[in-house]
Amino acid sequence: MKTSSISPIQRVLIRRSFRKVARHPDLVAELLYNRLFEIAPACKMLFACDMQQQGRKFIQFLAISVVSLDTPEILIRAIQELGQRHSRYAITMADYQQVGEALRYALEQTLSEDWTPELNQAWTAFCDFIAQTAVMPIN
């Protein structure tokens, strides 16, 4: 798995857009999980927790990932460890992709007219990278 699947321009777009949405972490997380439970209702039962706290953890993880876009070893390690912590839920690639889809929906809603096809492509590349790395076993 290589971060080269996310181009340098896409990294800039991801960083810039994340800076804007990071001002509203609770809103983004709420939009994300509401959307996820709409498109993948079966996921809901996995979350026996305080969803506001969970949302903050998710956005915090995303913040660390965005900051680490130019340091692949750190980014890959962090995502693999996240994947390992999620392994007890028997999550598949398709589940990760649905989270990616829900995240892009939340970003689009938050950024409104600032959400562009280029941003959508950049975040799709990033979400796919997270999904593929998370399901990869740690060696």
Ligand code: HEM
């Ligand atoms: C982009 C992909 C994902 C990210 C960034 C992410 C992030 C996180 C984070 C940061 C936590 C807090 C605990 C920890 O750090 O391990 C967490 C917990 C959790 N995640 Fe994810 N996650 C992702 C995908 C998924 C998927 C696909 C599912 C299932 C459909 C899922 C289900 C859960 C559950 C059930 C918890 C524990 C909630 C509790 O405390 O009971 N996650 N996730």
